[in-house]
Amino acid sequence: MNTPKLRLPLVAFATAFLLALAPAAQALPKIKVLATGGTIAGAQASQSDAGYKSGTFSVDDLIAAVPQLKNVAELSGEQTANIGSQTMNHEVWLKLGNRVNEVLAQSDVDGVVITHGTDTMEETAYFLSLVVKSDKPVVLVCAMRPATGISADGPMNLYNGVVLAGSRAAKGRGPLVVINDVIHYARELQKMHTTFLNAFESPNRGVAGVMNTGKVYFYSKNTTRHTTASEFSLDGLTVANLPRVEIVYSYANFDGALIDAAVAGGAKGIVLAGVGDGNTTDAALAALERAAKKGVAVVRCSRTSAGVADRNIEVNDDKLGFIAGMELNAQKARILLMLALTKTSDVKKLQQYFYEY
Numbered sequence: 285m286n287t288p289k290l291r292l293p294l295v296a297f298a299t300a301f302l303l304a305l306a307p308a309a310q311a312l313p314k315i316k317v318l319a320t321g322g323t324i325a326g327a328q329a330s331q332s333d334a335g336y337k338s339g340t341f342s343v344d345d346l347i348a349a350v351p352q353l354k355n356v357a358e359l360s361g362e363q364t365a366n367i368g369s370q371t372m373n374h375e376v377w378l379k380l381g382n383r384v385n386e387v388l389a390q391s392d393v394d395g396v397v398i399t400h401g402t403d404t405m406e407e408t409a410y411f412l413s414l415v416v417k418s419d420k421p422v423v424l425v426c427a428m429r430p431a432t433g434i435s436a437d438g439p440m441n442l443y444n445g446v447v448l449a450g451s452r453a454a455k456g457r458g459p460l461v462v463i464n465d466v467i468h469y470a471r472e473l474q475k476m477h478t479t480f481l482n483a484f485e486s487p488n489r490g491v492a493g494v495m496n497t498g499k500v501y502f503y504s505k506n507t508t509r510h511t512t513a514s515e516f517s518l519d520g521l522t523v524a525n526l527p528r529v530e531i532v533y534s535y536a537n538f539d540g541a542l543i544d545a546a547v548a549g550g551a552k553g554i555v556l557a558g559v560g561d562g563n564t565t566d567a568a569l570a571a572l573e574r575a576a577k578k579g580v581a582v583v584r585c586s587r588t589s590a591g592v593a594d595r596n597i598e599v600n601d602d603k604l605g606f607i608a609g610m611e612l613n614a615q616k617a618r619i620l621l622m623l624a625l626t627k628t629s630d631v632k633k634l635q636q637y638f639y640e641y
């Protein structure tokens with residue numbers, strides 16, 4: 285028989301026993317949102333107004349506009365920049381990259397979401413894939429329609445981005461982009477349309493996966509080097525010591541004068557957005573050869589948006605001292621070349637980077 289003295293410990297024991305049996309409430313992932321601006325934070329004066337201003341709303345406004353986020357993550361927001369991504373620059377990249385590394389090093393952060401304009405999002409995502417030193421998820425989100433537009437797509441993209449950044453399946457894949465329910469790898473995605481909601485494609489290796497009713501489905505692996513397997517880092521990098529790399533675009537009758545101008549302007553690297561598999565006119569090839577002879581790294585890419593610009597197919601790279609850009613488009617090749625030139629100017633080693641990243 286229970287004495288009053290024994291009753292209290294028994295009740296405590298029974299409560300502890302029942303609590304242990306009860307299913308533990310799932311802790312929500314802790315996600316940091318770093319905002320940089322873009323159309324996702326953009327406002328237009330009226331629905332009939334063709335123009336709008338990127339980066340009008342703050343990170344707190346963006347989070348407050350999607351109350352459902354409270355159910356899927358513990359969020360905190362930070363304003364890293366508030367610009368249209370057409371003006372994205374090395375200063376913001378260094379600031380953002382360093383901040384992502386700092387935040388992901390915290391044990392109380394499970395993932396990062398970056399809000400960004402669509403115009404240069406593929407470049408920022410690829411840059412981060414080379415310099416972020418964590419396998420925690422980093423997800424970039426954007427919008428094709430301003431926040432005040434009819435059927436704005438930003439809120440759903442942000443919701444998907446937060447779910448994705450909090451999902452275990454996103455770990456170790458490098459920075460991802462989710463837009464219009466489709467998940468892309470940083471290295472693969474490219475903006476292919478000026479206005480459509482599905483403006484992004486991953487034309488070479490295909491999409492990473494999809495989001496469906498708030499769930500994450502991955503279809504493919506990322507097999508190229510990134511984040512924790514990348515040998516590039518932000519250590520010691522400044523705007524001043526990032527090597528200057530220019531892009532020149534090829535077209536019928538291109539005389540190559542812009543190539544000579546880039547070399548005269550101090551370029552340490554030149555990326556050709558060439559025709560077909562990274563080709564150009566005889567005059568431009570001669571200008572590129574002159575550049576290579578002066579020690580400027582020359583990378584050949586294709587202006588076609590898809591496919592491989594491989595070595596020695598139509599252009600004799602061995603003889604001319606060029607580097608084949610392989611699958612990278614010119615704007616991503618510029619980023620890899622810039623970081624690669626902080627390590628070496630050896631053409632063979634540079635080529636190896638274009639095979640691996």
Ligand code: ASP
Pocket residue numbers: 321322323324338367368369370400401402403404426427428
């Ligand atoms: N110009 C805008 C930007 O990139 C376009 C967008 O976000 O969709 O910031």
